[in-house]
Amino acid sequence: xxxxxxxxxxxxxxxxxxxxxxxxxxxxxxxxxxxxxxxxxxxxxxxxxxxxxxxxxxxxxxxxxxxxxxxxxxxxxxxxxxxxxxxxxxxxxxxxxxxxxxxxxxxxxxxxxxxxxxxxxxxxxxxxxxxxxxxxxxxxxxxxxxxxxxxxxxxxxxxxxxxxxxxxxxxxxxxxxxxxxxxxxxxxxxxxxxxxxxxxxxxxxxxxxxxxxxxxxxxxxxxxxxxxxxxxxxxxxxxxxxxxxxxxxxxxxxxxxxxxxxxx
Ligand SMILES: [Mg+2]
Numbered sequence: 627x628x629x630x631x632x633x634x635x636x637x638x639x640x641x642x643x644x645x646x647x648x649x650x651x652x653x654x655x656x657x658x659x660x661x662x663x664x665x666x667x668x669x670x671x672x673x674x675x676x677x678x679x680x681x682x683x684x685x686x687x688x689x690x691x692x693x694x695x696x697x698x699x700x701x702x703x704x705x706x707x708x709x710x711x712x713x714x715x716x717x718x719x720x721x722x723x724x725x726x727x728x729x730x731x732x733x734x735x736x737x738x739x740x741x742x743x744x745x746x747x748x749x750x751x752x753x754x755x756x757x758x759x760x761x762x763x764x765x766x767x768x769x770x771x772x773x774x775x776x777x778x779x780x781x782x783x784x785x786x787x788x789x790x791x792x793x794x795x796x797x798x799x800x801x802x803x804x805x806x807x808x809x810x811x812x813x814x815x816x817x818x819x820x821x822x823x824x825x826x827x828x829x830x831x832x833x834x835x836x837x838x839x840x841x842x843x844x845x846x847x848x849x850x851x852x853x854x855x856x857x858x859x860x861x862x863x864x865x866x867x868x869x870x871x872x873x874x875x876x877x878x879x880x881x882x883x884x885x886x887x888x889x890x
Contacts, residue, residue: 633835634829635668636668637669637671637835640670641674642838642863643860644881651861653880653883654881655690669827672699673701675725676752679700682700683695699826701778702721702812709732715732717734718735721750742766743773744772744773748763750781755797760797776811777812777813779794779812814840838856839862845873855876856874858881
């Protein structure tokens, strides 16, 4: 990495960089061990909201990568941190039970409230969505013109076990359309999300490199937020990504090349 003398921190995307679904990417364990041995501040950043941080940490540990909850940044964690720093109250949560614990300690409205929310948090509710639930989110926003709509990611769809399925974005879009309001998005590629990550590291954006396999959400998002970027040729990487309007500062064959690139 030619600018390594200015680089002091690393953000790692998880799926496609450290592993592909349930298969470890060769060299990932050694690369993370090297980062830890060097004492380089780092975080794992993922848009996954269907698993808790504890479950994600367990997954890393099962692969042989020691990890703690605090080292993983997910959209619910970033949003909860943002709410806490604002001493936010009257929060309405539309998130899965697994994500609820991240909002512990914040003052929330009743689960059936239709008024009185200052912040409406929308996550991937999956088949917990129904008209009544979506309409309740709409009513909470409608009854308070100052209420902020917060989206935990803007993923449009995902591949569930039983087939292609709606993610969070279509529901956010429905509420944006109905209320004429724009959601504040936590999750890659939103700048807020990367800012939350570098704040956690305590480093300026220009001294942190985002390593990811997604040219748009990882590389494009991080660049917009002022970070340095490294694209790995693993996971969802396709050669056409190198013709994309957004280009990374560096391309790595895989995460295994990180130690060599860093010291070059
Ligand atoms: Mg990825």
